[in-house]
Amino acid sequence: MIMLVGPVGAGKTSLIHALKHDCRKAAKTSSICFHDDTIDTPGEYAQMPRFYNALAVTATNADIVLMVQDATDLRITLPPGFAAMFPRPVVGVVTKIDAPGADQEKAKLRLRQAGIKEPFFCVSAYDGTGVAELTAYLTGKEV
Ligand SMILES: Nc1nc2c(ncn2[C@@H]2O[C@H](COP(=O)(O)OP(=O)(O)OP(=O)(O)O)[C@@H](O)[C@H]2O)c(=O)[nH]1
Ligand SMILES: [Mg+2]
Structure with a gap:
């Protein structure tokens, strides 16, 4: 089970669709959504401290947390060390690398x-760039 976390509009739902080869356009996520092997979360939960507990508790249902960073929105939205709050391994994913103005290095810094x-x-x-690599990594971790 994979849980996706990250700011509003970072591309979490779109990434889930890409991992599943689902070509539908992502709609706004307004609540924590459990699917077969993924947990999608609303960006607001990563941006408002009062929701952090809900994220941390929900992560107990996951094997791994994917923390999503938009390569085109490099504002600092997460507190320093945010990943340490999760009771599961956290893996960083930079999204939207196709977009004009995407800055992968700065996104990695975030x-x-x-x-x-x-x-x-x-x-x-x-x-679809990078999706196969991420899939191979997740398959290797048996999540
Ligand atoms: N260029 C580009 N745009 C993307 C990509 N992934 C998502 N987007 C766009 O970014 C916007 C937000 O995508 P979502 O997948 O809904 O983002 P989210 O993180 O699920 O957002 P919340 O549900 O609000 O937390 C949409 O307009 C997508 O079309 C990408 O890989 N490249
Ligand atoms: Mg979403």
Whole structure:
């Protein structure tokens, strides 16, 4: 079971669709959603401290947490060391690398600031770049 966490509009739902080869356009996530092998979360939960407990408790249902960082929105939205709050391993994913103005290196810096260690995965849900690598990693971890 994989849980996705990250700010509003970071591309969590789109990434789930890309991992499942589902070409539907992502709609706004308004509550924590359990699917067969993924847990999708609303970005608001990662941006408002009063929801942090809900995220941490929900993560107990997951094997791994994917922390999603938008390569085009590099504002600091997560507190330093945010990843340490989770009772599961946290893996960093940079999204939207296809988009104009995407800055992968700065996005990786944001993930490090949130307390996540390399390796990071850089993906595009639009053109599929990096999705196979992430899938292979997750398959190897048997999540
Ligand atoms: N260019 C580009 N845009 C993307 C990509 N992934 C998502 N987007 C766009 O980013 C916006 C937000 O995507 P979502 O997948 O809904 O983001 P989210 O993290 O699930 O957002 P919340 O549900 O609000 O927390 C949408 O307009 C997507 O079309 C990508 O790989 N490349
Ligand atoms: Mg969503």
